[in-house]
Amino acid sequence: MEGHKKHNNLLFVINPIAGDIDKEELEEEIQEKCREHHINCEIYRTTGENDKEKIKSLLAKSKYDGAFAVGGDGTVNILGSLLIGSDTPLGIVPLGSGNGLAKDLNIPQDTEDALELIHSHVVRNIDTITLNGLPSIHLSDLGFNALVVKNFCEGDTRGPGSYAWIALQEYLSYVPKHYRIETDVETFEGEAFMVTIANANAFGSNANINPDGILNDGKFEICLIEPFPKAAGLGILYKLYTDSIDTSVFTRKISCRRATIYNTQHEVMHIDGEPIEEEEVINVEMHPKSLKVILPLPEPEE
Numbered sequence: 001m002e003g004h005k006k007h008n009n010l011l012f013v014i015n016p017i018a019g020d021i022d023k024e025e026l027e028e029e030i031q032e033k034c035r036e037h038h039i040n041c042e043i044y045r046t047t048g049e050n051d052k053e054k055i056k057s058l059l060a061k062s063k064y065d066g067a068f069a070v071g072g073d074g075t076v077n078i079l080g081s082l083l084i085g086s087d088t089p090l091g092i093v094p095l096g097s098g099n100g101l102a103k104d105l106n107i108p109q110d111t112e113d114a115l116e117l118i119h120s121h122v123v124r125n126i127d128t129i130t131l132n133g134l135p136s137i138h139l140s141d142l143g144f145n146a147l148v149v150k151n152f153c154e155g156d157t158r159g160p161g162s163y164a165w166i167a168l169q170e171y172l173s174y175v176p177k178h179y180r181i182e183t184d185v186e187t188f189e190g191e192a193f194m195v196t197i198a199n200a201n202a203f204g205s206n207a208n209i210n211p212d213g214i215l216n217d218g219k220f221e222i223c224l225i226e227p228f229p230k231a232a233g234l235g236i237l238y239k240l241y242t243d244s245i246d247t248s249v250f251t252r253k254i255s256c257r258r259a260t261i262y263n264t265q266h267e268v269m270h271i272d273g274e275p276i277e278e279e280e281v282i283n284v285e286m287h288p289k290s291l292k293v294i295l296p297l298p299e300p301e302e
């Protein structure tokens with residue numbers, strides 16, 4: 001079901017370290033806003049240890065009308081994966097360093113505006129995908145970007161500056177890897193600089209890998225950047241930041257409902273920005289309209 005429903009009981013999952021922003025005042029703001037709208041609210045602060053299990057038991061104990069992830073794409077993935085297939089919609093207060101899914105869903109990046117969604121919103125269903133059973137709501141990939149994400153997560157500095165620095169260092173020495181990708185539409189076999197499994201559109205950095213992707217069309221895209229001469233790198237980067245990557249001669253896209261990726265060289269991978277153990281065979285499945293999300297009210301027509 002889609003539409004607006006008043007919330008009486010909300011859960012907020014706050015990642016205290018996301019985006020390197022102090023969230024103490026924000027907690028008070030959330031409580032104040034909920035009081036103002038006669039909404040009961042519960043706050044869970046993530047610790048980085050067993051958060052998924054702890055949130056799962058909170059969700060099992062109480063019936064929430066909505067659950068907000070207050071953090072970045074990692075926090076959205078932890079909470080969102082638990083809400084897939086349930087009646088409880090996912091809200092996002094974007095406070096990570098990138099906030100890719102929130103941007104793709106047009107959720108306000110300003111915290112105060114995002115908090116307005118607790119009382120003024122619309123609920124819509126979006127697709128999710130799984131990689132060997134692990135949910136991905138936004139973008140997952142293998143190859144160059146996954147390596148940068150891994151190094152970024154293992155380092156002690158956060159923020160876009162450090163991501164760009166790691167990317168530049170890795171770029172100079174990165175060697176494309178071999179993949180075989182079988183889908184319900186076509187098969188690809190060859191080398192790729194990166195392979196993105198895209199439910200949504202743009203990375204948190206705003207690099208748009210899948211400009212035409214639609215979050216509720218029952219399909220996901222495999223976006224390939226094939227090997228290219230180092231000199232072409234700047235041109236590809238430009239296209240990523242101007243929503244025109246599909247016009248590059250070095251890209252290929254497969255829009256499909258099912259895929260098996262043979263990661264023959266055991267390249268690293270991540271799901272929604274969180275590195276995971278690499279697998280040799282990755283089965284990707286589509287779960288159409290399986291997650292309810294809380295979105296801003298549409299602009300009134302002129």
Ligand SMILES: Nc1ncnc2c1ncn2[C@@H]1O[C@H](COP(=O)(O)OP(=O)(O)OP(=O)(O)O)[C@@H](O)[C@H]1O
Binds near residue numbers: 020076096
């Ligand atoms: N209290 C905590 N201490 C240390 N790590 C934490 C804590 N809470 C959550 N984490 C870790 O934070 C990561 C998720 O961060 P999240 O994606 O929300 O923010 P971000 O990385 O700043 O943003 P983005 O993904 O948008 O770049 C997860 O790896 C999670 O384990």
